Amino acid sequence: MQEAVALRVGLLGFGTVGSSFAEVLAATGADVRITRIFNRDVERKKSHERAKFVGAEVKWTSDATEVVTAEDVDVVVEVIGGLEPIEGWLTTAIHAGKHIVTANKQLIAYRGATLLALAAEKKVHLLYNAAVAGGVPVIPGITQGLSGDKITRISGILNGTCNFILSAMEKGAEYADVLKTAQSLGYAEANPSADVDGFDARAKLCVLSRLALRAELNPDEVPAQTISTVAAIDFAYAKELGCTLRQVSRAEVAGGKVHARVGPMLVPKEMPIAWSHDTQNMVVTSGEFGGDVVFSGHGAGGHPTAVAVTSDVLRIAAGAAAVRFPATASSVDGDVTAPHYIRFVVADQPGIVAAIAGALAKYNVNIDSLLQHRGYAAEKLPFVVTTEPCLRSTLERAVAEIAALEYMLEAPLVLQILTSDDHATD
Amino acid sequence: MQEAVALRVGLLGFGTVGSSFAEVLAATGADVRITRIFNRDVERKKSHERAKFVGAEVKWTSDATEVVTAEDVDVVVEVIGGLEPIEGWLTTAIHAGKHIVTANKQLIAYRGATLLALAAEKKVHLLYNAAVAGGVPVIPGITQGLSGDKITRISGILNGTCNFILSAMEKGAEYADVLKTAQSLGYAEANPSADVDGFDARAKLCVLSRLALRAELNPDEVPAQTISTVAAIDFAYAKELGCTLRQVSRAEVAGGKVHARVGPMLVPKEMPIAWSHDTQNMVVTSGEFGGDVVFSGHGAGGHPTAVAVTSDVLRIAAGAAAVRFPATASSVDGDVTAPHYIRFVVADQPGIVAAIAGALAKYNVNIDSLLQHRGYAAEKLPFVVTTEPCLRSTLERAVAEIAALEYMLEAPLVLQILTSDDHATD
Ligand SMILES: NC(=O)c1ccc[n+]([C@@H]2O[C@H](COP(=O)([O-])OP(=O)(O)OC[C@H]3O[C@@H](n4cnc5c(N)ncnc54)[C@H](OP(=O)(O)O)[C@@H]3O)[C@@H](O)[C@H]2O)c1
Ligand SMILES: NC(=O)c1ccc[n+]([C@@H]2O[C@H](COP(=O)([O-])OP(=O)(O)OC[C@H]3O[C@@H](n4cnc5c(N)ncnc54)[C@H](OP(=O)(O)O)[C@@H]3O)[C@@H](O)[C@H]2O)c1
Numbered sequence: 036m037q038e039a040v041a042l043r044v045g046l047l048g049f050g051t052v053g054s055s056f057a058e059v060l061a062a063t064g065a066d067v068r069i070t071r072i073f074n075r076d077v078e079r080k081k082s083h084e085r086a087k088f089v090g091a092e093v094k095w096t097s098d099a100t101e102v103v104t105a106e107d108v109d110v111v112v113e114v115i116g117g118l119e120p121i122e123g124w125l126t127t128a129i130h131a132g133k134h135i136v137t138a139n140k141q142l143i144a145y146r147g148a149t150l151l152a153l154a155a156e157k158k159v160h161l162l163y164n165a166a167v168a169g170g171v172p173v174i175p176g177i178t179q180g181l182s183g184d185k186i187t188r189i190s191g192i193l194n195g196t197c198n199f200i201l202s203a204m205e206k207g208a209e210y211a212d213v214l215k216t217a218q219s220l221g222y223a224e225a226n227p228s229a230d231v232d233g234f235d236a237r238a239k240l241c242v243l244s245r246l247a248l249r250a251e252l253n254p255d256e257v258p259a260q261t262i263s264t265v266a267a268i269d270f271a272y273a274k275e276l277g278c279t280l281r282q283v284s285r286a287e288v289a290g291g292k293v294h295a296r297v298g299p300m301l302v303p304k305e306m307p308i309a310w311s312h313d314t315q316n317m318v319v320t321s322g323e324f325g326g327d328v329v330f331s332g333h334g335a336g337g338h339p340t341a342v343a344v345t346s347d348v349l350r351i352a353a354g355a356a357a358v359r360f361p362a363t364a365s366s367v368d369g370d371v372t373a374p375h376y377i378r379f380v381v382a383d384q385p386g387i388v389a390a391i392a393g394a395l396a397k398y399n400v401n402i403d404s405l406l407q408h409r410g411y412a413a414e415k416l417p418f419v420v421t422t423e424p425c426l427r428s429t430l431e432r433a434v435a436e437i438a439a440l441e442y443m444l445e446a447p448l449v450l451q452i453l454t455s456d457d458h459a460t461d
Numbered sequence: 462m463q464e465a466v467a468l469r470v471g472l473l474g475f476g477t478v479g480s481s482f483a484e485v486l487a488a489t490g491a492d493v494r495i496t497r498i499f500n501r502d503v504e505r506k507k508s509h510e511r512a513k514f515v516g517a518e519v520k521w522t523s524d525a526t527e528v529v530t531a532e533d534v535d536v537v538v539e540v541i542g543g544l545e546p547i548e549g550w551l552t553t554a555i556h557a558g559k560h561i562v563t564a565n566k567q568l569i570a571y572r573g574a575t576l577l578a579l580a581a582e583k584k585v586h587l588l589y590n591a592a593v594a595g596g597v598p599v600i601p602g603i604t605q606g607l608s609g610d611k612i613t614r615i616s617g618i619l620n621g622t623c624n625f626i627l628s629a630m631e632k633g634a635e636y637a638d639v640l641k642t643a644q645s646l647g648y649a650e651a652n653p654s655a656d657v658d659g660f661d662a663r664a665k666l667c668v669l670s671r672l673a674l675r676a677e678l679n680p681d682e683v684p685a686q687t688i689s690t691v692a693a694i695d696f697a698y699a700k701e702l703g704c705t706l707r708q709v710s711r712a713e714v715a716g717g718k719v720h721a722r723v724g725p726m727l728v729p730k731e732m733p734i735a736w737s738h739d740t741q742n743m744v745v746t747s748g749e750f751g752g753d754v755v756f757s758g759h760g761a762g763g764h765p766t767a768v769a770v771t772s773d774v775l776r777i778a779a780g781a782a783a784v785r786f787p788a789t790a791s792s793v794d795g796d797v798t799a800p801h802y803i804r805f806v807v808a809d810q811p812g813i814v815a816a817i818a819g820a821l822a823k824y825n826v827n828i829d830s831l832l833q834h835r836g837y838a839a840e841k842l843p844f845v846v847t848t849e850p851c852l853r854s855t856l857e858r859a860v861a862e863i864a865a866l867e868y869m870l871e872a873p874l875v876l877q878i879l880t881s882d883d884h885a886t887d
Contacts, residue, residue, distance in 0.1 A: 059609055059750050164606055170751035172606020179605050180590055180598020183485055183771025307757075310736060324485050325596035325768035328758035331733075333751060342751035345609025 041066040042352040045108035045133070047099060047124065048115035049074045052138055052165070052344065054085035055337030056114065059345045061088040067352050069093055073102045103128035110160075110351055112344060113137040122146050129157050136347040138165035138340055144238035144254045147245065148362070162347035167239045168193065168316040170339025171332040172346070177247050177320060184322035186247040188287040190453075193239040193297075195314030195335045196223045196230040197262050197282035201299070202312045205270055205279050210263065222314060222335075233259030233282065233297040240284040240297060247320055248286060250293045250365040257286075258369035260298025264448050269378055272406055272419045273301050276376070276452070279309050283453060285371075293365045301376050301452040307331075308453065374403060374452040375422045375430055379437070380445040383413035391420065391437055398433040400425045415444060421452065467492040468778040471534035471559070473525060473550065474541035475500045478564055478591070478770065480511035481763030482540060485771045487514040493778050495519055499528045529554035536586075536777055538770060539563040548572050555583050562773040564591035564766055570664035570680045573671065574788070588773035593665045594619065594742040596765025597758040598772070603673050603746060610748035612673040614713040616879075619665040619723075621740030621760045622649045622656040623688050623708035627725070628738045631696055631705050636689065648740060648761075659685030659708065659723040666710040666723060673746055674712060676719045676791040683712075684795035686724025690874050695804055698832050698845045699727050702802070702878070705735050709879060711797075718794045727802050727878040733757075734879065800829060800878040801848045801856055805863070806871040809839035817846065817863050824859040826851045841870060847878065 044060075046053055046069050053074075060067060069089045074080050077097045096102065103111055103124050111128040115121060116139050125135055125142075135154065137143065142150070143163045154161035164174045168191070177186070192198050199222055203213040214231070217223035229235045234254075241254045262282050273280050278301040286295035302309045307329045311317045316334025321327050333339035381387055388405065395402060400422050407418040422430065427449075434447050470486075472479055472495050483495060495515045500506050503523045522528065529537055529550050537554040541547060542565055551561055551568075561580065563569065568576070569589045580587035590600045594617070603612070618624050625648055629639040640657070643649035655661045660680075667680045688708050699706050704727040712721035728735045733755045737743045742760025747753050759765035807813055814831065821828060827849040837843060848856065853875075860873050 055750075062611060062750070063609060170607075170610075170748075171754055172602040175605035176598040176602045176756070179601035179776060180772050181596075181768060182775045183489060183773075184596075184768040185488060307736070310733070322596075322768065324481075324488070324764040326759045326765060328597055328756075330602070330754075330756060332754035338750040339752060342607060342610040342748065346606050347609075349608045350605060 042348070043068055043070045043107050043109045044348060045071040045073070045102035045105055045111045047073045047102060047111060047113045049077075049080045049083060050114065051337040052114040052340045054083055055341035056112065056344050057088040058085050059338065059341040060348065063345060063349065065349055065352060067348060070107045071096060071102045071105055073097070073099045099124045100127070103133065104131045108133060110134040110136060110348060112348065113139060114344065115139070116141070118142055118145060122150070125150065126153065129153050129159055129161070132157060132159060134160040134351050136162050136344055136351070138163070138344055140166040140235070140238045140242060144241040147242065148251050160351050162350065163242070164347050165340045165343035167242050168318060168330070168332070169334045169336065170342045171316055171318070171330050171334060172343070173243070173318045173330045174246060176328070176330055177243070181247075181320060181322060181325060181328065184325045186320050186322045187289070188285070188321040189240070189243050189247050189318060190283060190285045190308060191240070191243070191318040192281055192308060192311045192316050193236040193284045193318070193334070194230050194233075194282055195316055196227070197236070198311055198316070199314045200231070201262060201265070201280050201282060204265070204267065207267070209267060210265065231263050232261045236282060236284045237297045240286055240295060243318065244286045244293065244295065245362045248288050248293060249362045250286075250288065251362045252286075252293060252295065252365060252367050256367040256369070257295045257297060262299045265299045268408075268417050269448065269450070271408060272376070272378065275406060276301060276421065278303050278452065280450070281308055281311065283308060292368045294368045294371055296369050296371060296451070299450055301450055303453065306453060306455060370426060370428045371451060372424050372426050374424050374454065375427065376450045376452055377420045377422070377434060378417060378448040379420070379443065380415060380417045382442045382444055383416040384442055387442060390440060394433050394436045395420070395422070398429050400430055400433055427451070468774070469494055469496045469533050469535045470774060471497040471499070471528035471531055471537045473499045473528060473537060473539045475503075475506045475509060476540065477763040478540040478766045480509055481767035482538065482770050483514040484511050485764065485767040486774065489771060489775065491775055491778060493774060496533045497522060497528045497531055499523070499525045525550045526553070529559065530557045534559060536560040536562060536774060538774065539565060540770065541565070542567070544568055544571060548576070551576065552579065555579050555585055555587070558583060558585060560586040560777050562588050562770055562777070564589070564770055566592040566661070566664045566668060570667040573668065574677050586777050588776065589668070590773050591766045591769035593668050594744060594756070594758070595760045595762065596768045597742055597744070597756050597760060598769070599669070599744045599756045600672060602754070602756055603669070607673075607746060607748060607751060607754065610751045612746050612748045613715070614711070614747040615666070615669050615673050615744060616709060616711045616734060617666070617669070617744040618707055618734060618737045618742050619662040619710045619744070619760070620656050620659075620708055621742055622653070623662070624737055624742070625740045626657070627688060627691070627706050627708060630691070630693065633693070635693060636691065657689050658687045662708060662710045663723045666712055666721060669744065670712045670719065670721065671788045674714050674719060675788045676712075676714065677788045678712075678719060678721065678791060678793050682793040682795070683721045683723060686722075688725045691725050694834075694843050695874065695876070697834060698802070698804065701832060702727060702847065704729050704878065706876070707734055707737065709734060719791045720794045720797055722795055722797060722877070725876055727876055729879065732879060732881065796852060796854045797877060798850050798852050800850050800880065801853065802876045802878055803846045803848070803860060804843060804874040805846070805869065806841060806843045808868045808870060809842040810868055813868060816866060820859050820862045821846070821848070824855050826856055826859055853877070
C-alpha cells in the first residue's frame, strides 16, 4: 500500500536528465514521489542503473497519455525535448490540471507564450528553470531576485559546447579536433549544428528576454553566427587586442527596440564573460538600478540540470504561487553599433590595404587598427582590421564589396568586439 | 480619495535604502503603494530629494507603532538596521498579521530563527533578500533555484568595504590610506570595526548557512579575523604565490560538523573569488549534484539593495507561498585543515629559521616554502613561511611558541591559503 505523499510526479523521459532527476529527487528526502514514468520502448529503462532511485510501485509506460491525465499525477516533469509531440502532451496535461516542470528550451522559446497563458488560465504552474543554463539559477535570480529592477541587457555564455570548443581553442586546439573531442565526450551531437551555429543559445536567449526584458521574441528573427569559421589565428589576434573569443548571446532594449544577436565575439579579458571555461555557462544581467549581476556554473549535465528540475518540483510542493510577468511581443533588431574585428585572407599584392581602407571609408567606417603577424606565406596571408564603433549592417555592406575583390581567398570573418559600454542602435 | 491597491507598504526608515526603495518601487509601475513612513524626527525627511517618489497621501510619522499595526499596511518594510528596537516592532507587526521585508542582516542572523518561526505560525512572509549581498540575488538563487541540491559549502566575498580596501591594496595602496578613502566615499563607518573585523560578513555567512547548509549557527561562535593587520608586503608575497588577498567568509558541512570562518585569506588568482573588485560581492555555492555556482554583483548601495527589497515586496504582491526550509541548530567548528601563510617580522640574527622550523616540526606542521624579499633592513626583516595543509588550531599553537621568541618584533600574521579542494577537519 502506498502512503499519501505531498506531491506525485509523472515523468516523461528517462534519459540523461530524467534518470538524474530520479536520483537527485530521492536524495532530497522530500515528500514527493515519482508515480509514473513514460519513455518510448520503456522496458529497457527498467534496468537503467538509476532505476533503483524510483520506488518499486512506479508505473512504467510507453503511452504518454497514461501519464499526462493520470489521477495519481500532480506534476508532469518533461525531460524529453523538442516541440512535437511534446507540446500536445503538455497541453493535455495542463487541461487536466497538472502542473508542468520542463527542461525544454525549444518548447519554452517557441511555444512558451501560448503555454504560459494556458497554464495561467488553468491556474497551474509551468516552471522551466532547467531550460536555460542548466544548474545555474538564472531564472529564479531574475524572476524572484531582480523583478524590482529594470533590466535593459542580458549577455551570456549559454551554450556549454561552444564554450568548451572555444576555450580549448584558446589554449591552442584546432576547431575540427576539439569538436571531435566534444563529440566523443558526449558534449556535442553527431550533427553539431544546433550548438555551433547558435540555434540552441538563441532559444535560451529568447527565454531570458521574455523574463528579464519582458520582450516576447521570435527566435528565428535573432541573427545567429556560426563559430565554425573561427580559426586559431583569430585567437592569436584577439590576444593581441587583449581579448579572447566566446560564443556570446546578447539582447538589449534600447530606443524602444530589442537588439539581439548570437555568435562568436571578441571579449576583453577583464570582462566576466571571458572567465567562463570549459562547458561553463554564464549570464550577466544589466539593470538600471542594480547594475551588473553575474551568474555562472554548470550549464548542462544530467545532475546539474536535474537540480534545477528538482528545485522547481520542490517549489510546487511548497505551494509556490504562479507568478507571471507580462511580456510584450517585440520584433528583433539584429543590428548593433560596436567596434568590430575583420579577418581577411588574401593573396598578397600591392594595393590591398588601400582598397580595403577605401571601401570602409566609403561607408564611413573608421579603422582602429591593422594587425598582421609575421610568418605567413604571401600567397595566403591572413590579416586583421579592427574598426571603431560602427553599425554592423553598414560594415557588412562594406565587407561584401571587399569580399568581391579578386585576391580575397576566403570570406572575411566579421566579429563584434564586446565592450562594457557598447550600445544598441537607436 | 485613495483607490484600492493590491498591496500597501508601511516603511520603517527613510535613509539610504529606504528612500531608494521609494524610487525603485515607483519605477516598477506595480500596483503597490507606500501608505506610511516611519523615521525618527520625521519632519526633515519630507524634504528628502526622494520624497517625491511617494504619493502626497502618505502618512509620515515618528511613532513606529503607527505603522506596524496600521489597518492600511499589508507589508512592513524595515530598512533601519540593528537589533533593538527593531525586533520588538517587527514582532508586533507579525502578530498583527503583517508580512515583513527587511534588509537587516544582524536581525536575521541573530534573531532569524525565532522571527521565521513566528512568521510561519502567523502565516505571513518574512523575506530578507537584501540582507546578504545587497542587489545580488543569492538568497532566491539558493532557496528557489538550488533547493534540489545538497549544498555542502559556501564561500563568499560578503563585505564590500573590505573588498574595496583589499582590492585597492592589491594595486599598491596602504591600508590606512585606503580606509580613509573608503570612509570619505561613505563605504566605511567612522568606526570601521564591524566591516574590517569581520562581524558584518559573519552575520551574512550565518544567514546563508541557515538557507544553504540548513544549519542554524550562532554568529558569535564563528571566528572572525581582522583585515587590519594585512600589509602591502603580504600582497607582494601573495603575488609570488600566484594569489591575491580577500576577506573570505566560508562555511562548510563535513563530518556532521559545520566549519565556518571569516577573515583575510590568500586566494589563487584563478579562483572566481579572486575576481571580485572594488565593492563587489560574490558568493560561490558548492553542491553535491550541481557543483559550483557563482553569484556576483553590487553587494551594497542604496539602489541595488532597494532592488532586492522591491523584488521581495513584488513576490508578496504576487502571492508567493511562504516556503520554509528546516534548519538544524548547529555548533560551529572554526578550525580548518588547509595550507597556511605566516608572515614574521624579526630582528635578523642567526638561527631564526632553525627555531621556526623546529617549532613547526614539533607540531608536525610541514613547511612548503620560505619566501624572503630583498631590500629590507636586517633590524626589521619580514619573511614568510607557507605550510602544507595543517590544522589551524595546531598551527596557532606552534606560532604562539614562535611569537614568544625574543627577536619577533610583531605578532606573526597567519592566513589561510584558499584551495579549491581544501577540506574541513573531520
Ligand atoms: N543533458 C543536458 O545537459 C541538458 C541540459 C539542459 C536541458 N536539457 C534538456 O533536457 C531534455 C532532455 O535532455 P537529455 O539530455 O536527458 O536527453 P536524452 O538523454 O536523450 O533523454 C531523452 C529521453 O527521452 C526519450 N525520448 C526521446 N524522444 C522520445 C519520444 N518521441 N517519445 C518517447 N520518448 C522519447 C529518450 O528515449 P531513448 O532512450 O529511446 O532515446 C530518452 O530516454 C531536453 O529538452 C534537453 O534540451 C538537457
Ligand atoms: N546601505 C547599503 O548599502 C545596505 C546594503 C545592504 C543592507 N543594508 C541594510 O539596510 C538597512 C538600512 O541601511 P541604510 O544604509 O539605509 O542606513 P541609513 O542610511 O542610516 O538609514 C537608516 C534610516 O533609519 C533611521 N533610523 C535609524 N535608527 C532609528 C531609530 N532608532 N528610530 C527611528 N529611525 C531610525 C535613520 O534616521 P536618521 O536619518 O535620523 O539617521 C535613517 O533614515 C540596515 O539594516 C543595513 O544593514 C544596507
